[in-house]
Amino acid sequence: MAGVFEPSANLIAKAALLVFLEVLLAGLGWWFFAPRTDYASAVGWVLDQPVPFSHEHHVSGLGLDCRFCHTSVELSATAGMPATETCMTCHSQIWTSAKLLEPVRASFARHQPIVWNRVNALPDYVYFNHSIHIAKGVGCQSCHGNVGKMALTEKAQTFEMQFCVNCHRDPGPNLRPKEALFDTDWHRTAATPPPDALMAQYHIGGRGLTDCSICHR
Structure with a gap:
């Protein structure tokens, strides 16, 4: 009587188990290390700001x-x-028409802080x-x-x-x-x-x- 499984079934089962373990270990590694990467913690990233302050x-x-x-x-x-008034200590005298500083001037005129x-x-x-x-x-x-x-x-x-x-x-x-x-x-x-x-x-x-x-x- 022929067997239910071909001889190659053992090899396939072992390969499947190996793939499963590799995927499991990769998932655990990602779960542990991903939150600790600079990408996840945003180290070195520059956020967009209302004014590109240097x-x-x-x-x-x-x-x-x-x-x-x-x-x-x-x-x-x-x-x-800093309050906008701090910025305007200087920028009411210099770079008074710079487009870059328009949000500062608008904040000062409207008495609304820069966010x-x-x-x-x-x-x-x-x-x-x-x-x-x-x-x-x-x-x-x-x-x-x-x-x-x-x-x-x-x-x-x-x-x-x-x-x-x-x-x-x-x-x-x-x-x-x-x-x-x-x-x-x-x-x-x-x-x-x-x-x-x-x-x-x-x-x-x-x-x-x-x-x-x-x-x-």
């Missing part, structure tokens, strides 16, 4: 301090966005305070990258939990002297105090910076 021009070119526009970065949880598209954002369940990070010696560049070299603002870090936890476990390497906090071109030199000395200077230590309640309140 930090490279204003910061590196003109020498504006971060706090000229982000006035509350040392005082509150948010860094703050910027957020480049850096954290989930609502994450508590972050700009002022305490500045007070403890973390410069803007650690999170936002060298914005002074950005012709158009882009996201520099993923802001995944691991990014924050790594810094909270070992904050020393991200600390800098007070006079360098807003210097977008600053880098460590032989004269820079070592991380341990900066941690002592800013009174960092003795508290569990990786406790859940630090960021989730």
